[in-house]
Amino acid sequence: MATVAKPTTPLRPLGAPPMVPRIAPREDLNPFRIAQMQFDMAAEFLKLDQGLRQILRTPKRVLEVSIPTKMDNGQVKLLMGYRVQHNMARGPAKGGVRFHPNITLDEIKALASAMTWKTAAVNIPFGGAKGGVICDPKRMSKSELERMTRRYASEILPFIGPDQDIPAPDIYTDAQTMAWMMDTYAMTTGRASHAVVTGKPMSIGGSAGSAEATAQGLVHVVEEACKLKKISLRGATIAIQGFGNAGATAARLFADKKAKIVALSDTRGGVTNPRGIDPLKAFRYKERAGTVVGMPGASRISNDDLLTMKCDILVPAALENVITLQNADAIKARIVAEASNGPTTPHADEILARRGVIVLPDILTNAGGVTVSYFEWVQNQQGLVWDAEEVTARLQKTIVRAFHEMVETMRKHHVPPRAGAMILAVNRVAEATLVRGLFP
Numbered sequence: 001m002a003t004v005a006k007p008t009t010p011l012r013p014l015g016a017p018p019m020v021p022r023i024a025p026r027e028d029l030n031p032f033r034i035a036q037m038q039f040d041m042a043a044e045f046l047k048l049d050q051g052l053r054q055i056l057r058t059p060k061r062v063l064e065v066s067i068p069t070k071m072d073n074g075q076v077k078l079l080m081g082y083r084v085q086h087n088m089a090r091g092p093a094k095g096g097v098r099f100h101p102n103i104t105l106d107e108i109k110a111l112a113s114a115m116t117w118k119t120a121a122v123n124i125p126f127g128g129a130k131g132g133v134i135c136d137p138k139r140m141s142k143s144e145l146e147r148m149t150r151r152y153a154s155e156i157l158p159f160i161g162p163d164q165d166i167p168a169p170d171i172y173t174d175a176q177t178m179a180w181m182m183d184t185y186a187m188t189t190g191r192a193s194h195a196v197v198t199g200k201p202m203s204i205g206g207s208a209g210s211a212e213a214t215a216q217g218l219v220h221v222v223e224e225a226c227k228l229k230k231i232s233l234r235g236a237t238i239a240i241q242g243f244g245n246a247g248a249t250a251a252r253l254f255a256d257k258k259a260k261i262v263a264l265s266d267t268r269g270g271v272t273n274p275r276g277i278d279p280l281k282a283f284r285y286k287e288r289a290g291t292v293v294g295m296p297g298a299s300r301i302s303n304d305d306l307l308t309m310k311c312d313i314l315v316p317a318a319l320e321n322v323i324t325l326q327n328a329d330a331i332k333a334r335i336v337a338e339a340s341n342g343p344t345t346p347h348a349d350e351i352l353a354r355r356g357v358i359v360l361p362d363i364l365t366n367a368g369g370v371t372v373s374y375f376e377w378v379q380n381q382q383g384l385v386w387d388a389e390e391v392t393a394r395l396q397k398t399i400v401r402a403f404h405e406m407v408e409t410m411r412k413h414h415v416p417p418r419a420g421a422m423i424l425a426v427n428r429v430a431e432a433t434l435v436r437g438l439f440p
């Protein structure tokens with residue numbers, strides 16, 4: 001990911017007349033600075049006190065750990081990892097752990113702050129955190145991954161716990177990763193605390209519905225937006241960039257609603273068919289071939305072209321900063337539904353808002369995952385087991401309510417969806433901070 005040192009134009013409150021320069025400045029793609037710009041905009045609308053702004057835009061704790069890991073060939077590799085707790089004003093810190101070769105501390109800080117706003121936007125009693133290990137999980141064996149995960153868990157252990165900070169899966173981590181983390185915590189502390197992580201396997205306190213949660217939440221948000229805009233989801237054309245858990249499940253759920261999946265992609269490239277792609281066939285093909293590229297009945301399309309192709313709904317479900325100043329003008333979708341965290345840059349946001357494209361923001365659109373994480377934590381703490389029906393009904397209620405609260409905020413401040421969701425979320429965290437007062 002390229003970063004440019006040059007400062008970006010400060011973001012104006014969305015809703016004011018557009019101010020995109022004719023000669024495009026080089027965009028600042030630093031994820032943490034982008035996160036702070038988005039926060040500053042909401043803080044400005046809420047007229048927050050400067051001291052409070054400083055507190056809310058800065059992580060509470062940043063932990064960097066080294067993770068010596070024995071590889072299968074007997075050699076020891078020193079890997080680096082992070083856990084950032086951005087804010088705990090509304091409850092224990094909450095957020096995923098990702099394993100990826102390109103992780104930076106600024107990215108983890110940005111994602112931790114996004115978790116603070118996400119949990120506040122859907123009004124669940126958590127703060128925000130994120131973790132990551134710089135590694136290439138695709139080139140590691142299962143036993144190497146287990147040793148690395150256990151050592152990472154052990155290094156961050158003094159800072160995590162059911163009332164402190166609760167990790168969950170994210171990019172290239174899954175239920176098995178969480179099982180190793182929970183076991184490391186239990187063996188070290190002597191407590192069988194299921195609630196220390198979420199996204200666990202069902203056999204050790206995982207929740208029904210957690211694998212589909214992110215995609216399910218996304219579909220609820222898109223459905224509500226379509227109702228509002230009088231767009232029919234039946235027959236709507238959808239392009240999805242990224243075929244991981246969120247992207248692949250969203251494709252299946254949209255197809256169940258009779259929408260038409262016209263393009264899909266993964267890291268190796270994409271496939272397209274204007275008559276529609278069967279997501280189940282794509283899934284099975286990818287299981288065998290390791291990619292959707294080459295699947296029968298669809299032609300090839302690049303990840304870049306997928307973003308700008310003709311469709312009604314575009315779902316970025318891969319990495320951050322894919323919709324930028326470079327391609328925002330060429331986006332043809334009417335709705336962009338952010339399944340991944342931070343796919344749209346602030347400049348792109350501004351261009352899309354001016355062009356009337358609705359950007360459904362990550363902090364609401366992909367909040368289904370953390371919402372079901374919350375349900376898992378509640379079940380663990382109370383020794384309850386809810387069935388899938390109960391989880392999906394509660395998820396729908398939480399997401400739909402949050403969507404309408406966002407719309408109310410948009411109307412009140414005359415702003416697009418991201419600003420609406422941010423103002424709603426920042427206001428909740430600010431209120432919690434103020435009522436608690438400053439320690440000591």
Ligand code: GLU
Nearest residue numbers: 095096168170369370373
């Ligand atoms: N990794 C997911 C996210 O970014 C879920 C986090 C969680 O459940 O704590 O929202």
